[in-house]
Amino acid sequence: MIWFYATGQTTSHHSKTPNILCILVDDLGYGDLSIQGATDMQTPNIDNLARQGLTFTNFYANSTVCSPSRAALLSGKYPDMVGVPGVIRQVSKDSWGNLTDNSLLISEVLKSKGYQTAIIGKWHLGLGNPDTPNDKGFDYFKGFLGDMMDDYWTHRRGGINWMRDNEKEIDPKGHATDIFTNWAIDYLNDRKDDEAPFFMYLAYNAPHFPIQPPKEWLDKVFDREPNISEKRAKNVALIEHLDFNIGSIMQSLKENGLDDNTLVVFTSDNGGALWYAQSNGDLRGGKQDMYEGGIRVPTYFYWKNKIAPNTKTNSFAMLMDLFPTFCEIAGTQLPKGIDGISILPTLLGNSQETDNRYVYWVRREGGKYGGQAYYAARYKDFKIVQNTPFEPIQLFNIKNDEHETQPLNTSELEVYKKLKTELQEHIRKTGGIPWQ
Secondary structure, X not given: OOHHHHHOOOOHHHHOOOEEEEEEEOXXXXXXXXXXXXXXXXXXXXXXXXXXXXXXXXXXOOOOXXXXXXXXXXXXXXXXXXXXXXXXXXXXXXXXXXXXXOOOOHHHHHHHXXXXXXXXXXXXXXXXXXXXXXXXXXXXXXXXXXXXXXXXXXXEXXXXXXXXXXXXXOOOOOOHHHHHHHHHHHHHHHHOOOOOOEEEXXXXXXXXXXXXXXXXXXXXXXXXXXXXOHHHHHHHHHHHHHHHHHHHHHHHHHHOOOHHHEEEEEEEOOOOOHHHOOOOOOOOOOOOOOOHHHHEOOEEEEOOOOOOOOEEEOOOEEHHHHHHHHHHHHOOOOOOOXXXXXXXXXXXXXXXXXXXXXXXXXXXXXXXXXXXXXEEEEEOOEEEEOOOOOOOOEEEEOOOOOOOOOOOOOOOOHHHHHHHHHHHHHHHHHOOOOOO
């Protein structure tokens, strides 16, 4: 069906268009998996996913927070190009984005190509029509329309229940991570004998605060790590519980015979929140920061018999690159105006230059940010960072100074001027996109 299938197996599962399972977790820090160097944590299932596939050591979220990164993943565009420079919230004076009505999401593109499309879990891109998953190309939505949950067990935000089965309000019982997993497994069970390929976007709200692991998982961590702080223990337990659930998803793929022909992507929407004892390894900063700890995320691609197992790449890629990659895998034409690039050549082990482009990060926010936006931009090894709207822009060479401790003298550097000019043009362009 697609050129690269020539090398595949000849079983019936390989003769059809591949399924795509995209797992997005929330606030998972770059250092918060055992395979990423965490010594106080055991994440065998996510580690296994990485070992059976390709690890990106330079994969980036498109923003330092939730909504903009989700908008980029689903639209293939910079978040401020689709009206989401900041977090969408239920209280309008605290909301800094509104998905543009003409935005085209990957769900719509794949649906038009004959895919069954589903989102299980956290949406966070709008609370009513025309901004719900069912409005935006998802045949099936079971999950949480809102932003963060105030409680993993009661699933409310400011007293409002945003849990939905398509358009219908529901009130399921249990821990949100378990609930989303069970729904995803139900969906995979239903796909077993379906001729049509599926695209499932499984968006967990874990390990986003409040850090509420089930008690038995927390007890396990305390038993194993006697010297751990309570704050850190809770976070470790929440991530280990998430890891267990991802193991169940992978098991379900196998049991349903879908494992042979499904690309699985695992990534995070931004870095870990340092104030909740989450870890970004030795990268600088965390969630809300434009430093590496806020935007570089653990990312793995698994695709049996297509992606070489236990491989790594230091190629640069971003969440917005998933859209064109999924389009190429599905054999559908890329819509006009997409900002991301397909990284399929990299996935298949072919050489590809992915960093010869200017890329930008944005976040607009209220509170201490005063409703202003702050930015980063990068070209190859050079990155400019403005970590709040009120500080000067710094320039770093990420290759030589991964921890961003030695800002370069910008006065004589041509690359600094060029990065600022390109970012300025990006800001000018996005000024035409309404976000309220």
